[in-house]
Amino acid sequence: MTGDFALRLGCILTAGFIVMALLAPVAAPYSPAAQDLYHGLDAPSAAHPFGQDRLGRDIMSRVIHGARVSLLVGFATVAVSLIAGTALGAAAGYAGGRVDSVIMRLCDVFLAFPGILLAVALMAAMGPGLSNVIIALSLMGWTGYARLARGQALTLRERDYIAAARALGVAPGRIIARHLLPNMAAPLLVEATFGVAAAIVGEAGLSFLGLGAQPPTPSWGAMLAEGREFLLVAPHVTLFPGLAIMLVTLGVNFLGDGLRDWLDPKTPGQRG
Amino acid sequence: MGMARRAPTSARALTSSRRPLTILSMNQGPLLEVEKLRKYFPVTSGVFSRVSGHVRAVEEVSFSINPGETFGLVGESGCGKTTTGRMILRLLEPTAGSARFEGEDLFALPPEQMRAMRRKLQIVFQDPYASLNPRMTVGAAVAEAFHAHNVGAPRDRMDMAAALLEKVGLGADSLRRYPHEFSGGQRQRVGIARALALHPRLIVLDEPVSALDVSIQAQVINLLLSLQREYGMAYLLISHDLGLVEHLCDRVAVMYLGRIMEIAPADVLYRSFVHPYTEALLSATPVPDPSAKTKGAALKGEAPSAMNPPPGCVFNTRCPLAKAECSQVIPPLTSRGPDHLAACIVR
Numbered sequence: 001m002t003g004d005f006a007l008r009l010g011c012i013l014t015a016g017f018i019v020m021a022l023l024a025p026v027a028a029p030y031s032p033a034a035q036d037l038y039h040g041l042d043a044p045s046a047a048h049p050f051g052q053d054r055l056g057r058d059i060m061s062r063v064i065h066g067a068r069v070s071l072l073v074g075f076a077t078v079a080v081s082l083i084a085g086t087a088l089g090a091a092a093g094y095a096g097g098r099v100d101s102v103i104m105r106l107c108d109v110f111l112a113f114p115g116i117l118l119a120v121a122l123m124a125a126m127g128p129g130l131s132n133v134i135i136a137l138s139l140m141g142w143t144g145y146a147r148l149a150r151g152q153a154l155t156l157r158e159r160d161y162i163a164a165a166r167a168l169g170v171a172p173g174r175i176i177a178r179h180l181l182p183n184m185a186a187p188l189l190v191e192a193t194f195g196v197a198a199a200i201v202g203e204a205g206l207s208f209l210g211l212g213a214q215p216p217t218p219s220w221g222a223m224l225a226e227g228r229e230f231l232l233v234a235p236h237v238t239l240f241p242g243l244a245i246m247l248v249t250l251g252v253n254f255l256g257d258g259l260r261d262w263l264d265p266k267t268p269g270q271r272g
Numbered sequence: 273m274g275m276a277r278r279a280p281t282s283a284r285a286l287t288s289s290r291r292p293l294t295i296l297s298m299n300q301g302p303l304l305e306v307e308k309l310r311k312y313f314p315v316t317s318g319v320f321s322r323v324s325g326h327v328r329a330v331e332e333v334s335f336s337i338n339p340g341e342t343f344g345l346v347g348e349s350g351c352g353k354t355t356t357g358r359m360i361l362r363l364l365e366p367t368a369g370s371a372r373f374e375g376e377d378l379f380a381l382p383p384e385q386m387r388a389m390r391r392k393l394q395i396v397f398q399d400p401y402a403s404l405n406p407r408m409t410v411g412a413a414v415a416e417a418f419h420a421h422n423v424g425a426p427r428d429r430m431d432m433a434a435a436l437l438e439k440v441g442l443g444a445d446s447l448r449r450y451p452h453e454f455s456g457g458q459r460q461r462v463g464i465a466r467a468l469a470l471h472p473r474l475i476v477l478d479e480p481v482s483a484l485d486v487s488i489q490a491q492v493i494n495l496l497l498s499l500q501r502e503y504g505m506a507y508l509l510i511s512h513d514l515g516l517v518e519h520l521c522d523r524v525a526v527m528y529l530g531r532i533m534e535i536a537p538a539d540v541l542y543r544s545f546v547h548p549y550t551e552a553l554l555s556a557t558p559v560p561d562p563s564a565k566t567k568g569a570a571l572k573g574e575a576p577s578a579m580n581p582p583p584g585c586v587f588n589t590r591c592p593l594a595k596a597e598c599s600q601v602i603p604p605l606t607s608r609g610p611d612h613l614a615a616c617i618v619r
Binding site: 159160161163164165166167168169170171174178179182183 | 358361363387388390391393394395397398399402403404405406407408413416417419420421463466469470
């Protein structure tokens with residue numbers, strides 16, 4: 001029951017943000033970059049429901065456009081780290097031995113750094129920018145998928161259908177692609193959903209520190225940073241991007257929670 | 273356990289037809305010659321995963337299988353019979369020993385040649401639920417054999433799979449269905465079709481019917497027999513079911529704690545066995561006659577751990593005939609008649 005509710009709420013929230021991001025140019029009442037210096041820091045009004053920032057830009061339009069940045073970084077990061085992590089983890093678990101040792105020690109090296117600190121260091125080395133944010137967050141995120149995929153591969157490789165494929169002479173790459181990956185998809189999918197939320201928060205954090213999206217690109221994290229100075233006089237500047245981050249993270253996490261409950265009784269591990 | 277006790281009855285109810293051993297093929301030499309096969313599994317313990325011992329799953333196992341014959345490997349669970357079967361297919365790497373298949377040492381073949389060799393060696397697994405990929409259609413599972421060895425044109429492979437499925441008694445509509453839509457017996461038929469796809473010379477049958485309902489067992493056994501008559505491949509039947517082995521096999525090897533205790537033609541083994549372990553196994557098999565008295569002593573206790581097998585004859589701790597020297601000398605397999613070997617110093 002609760003899982004079903006979480007799944008529905010998660011779907012609605014996530015789908016809402018995706019639609020908002022896709023339709024941003026149409027949905028936003030103003031251009032996110034249009035300045036109106038006479039009305040800097042104006043409180044929410046009928047014309048500007050979320051108020052205006054220091055340069056008089058419409059915060060609602062900037063929050064709507066900011067969804068594009070957040071979701072782009074969220075999904076791109078997960079796509080890169082999921083593919084790389086799963087491939088490395090599945091290879092490590094299936095091959096075992098030296099391949100396993102090398103890949104997992106590499107994994108340990110990445111895990112030894114506190115996550116966001118590693119990303120900050122990487123950003124400092126590579127310079128700011130959205131594509132570098134994706135690279136940094138992916139380098140930080142692949143280890144989770146690799147460890148999960150390895151664990152799955154370790155149990156699955158003992159299954160008789162894998163032995164049957166080996167006995168038939170099916171090549172190792174094809175065994176991983178056709179027999180291992182389809183049977184380990186469910187837990188990875190759930191993990192990936194949580195990964196989207198983590199990447200969105202990661203991007204906000206990096207942008208807040210000025211290492212992410214560069215002005216005038218509207219990013220929720222950067223908007224929080226800009227509003228920080230006016231927290232007491234104009235709280236609306238930080239309130240709305242903050243709410244957006246909270247809601248999208250909540251929605252995606254609910255989606256992941258719901259997916260996990262929904263997929264659980266059907267995963268091969270439970271059924272076998 | 274209940275299933276195993278009833279199984280011999282159903283096996284005997286089948287059309288009893290042990291084929292005469294093909295004399296012709298004897299001249300060509302054995303199809304498979306296993307020699308001094310050994311498998312130790314390391315046991316690790318402690319923080320640094322130090323190897324603290326070995327499970328001696330298979331020890332000095334030698335036997336041969338002739339073309340077209342059915343060779344039985346029987347023993348209690350844990351005696352190493354499945355491990356032996358998997359090593360022959362190189363699903364497990366042996367610790368020592370050799371296996372010559374058509375004259376070539378399987379364990380010395382480089383990967384690419386071994387892959388080619390797999391056309392001739394196949395396996396049917398015990399658990400029909402675990403042996404099929406739940407996310408792959410039955411047709412794709414069978415057609416994978418053709419893909420792996422580049423047999424036939426890609427667009428014909430599904431038709432070839434359909435023909436095979438029909439051969440094992442499944443309709444052509446099963447092609448696009450997933451394993452969970454089938455019963456255990458039907459899945460085992462899929463497993464047989466997959467093993468048959470490349471026309472192997474030897475199929476390892478690893479407890480092929482022990483996971484099935486008794487009513488289904490007979491059907492699957494009859495299918496295996498008729499396929500053997502049609503294609504002439506040899507079977508290595510791994511089983512704990514003596515009734516089934518007697519019904520199907522030309523020759524039988526009895527294994528205990530990783531070692532072969534006795535090898536003989538099936539009819540000889542069941543009538544004039546030599547080894548006390550064979551006797552104990554046979555007397556433990558229920559006979560479908562409630563008034564029949566059990567001959568010989570039933571086995572007492574559990575088999576010793578394969579990590580720490582008893583010295584001398586591995587059976588001496590449970591043997592009713594054991595003498596002092598049995599715990600000192602490892603008995604060699606000695607000839608007890610034509611094609612009959614047993615490893616016992618008392619008898």
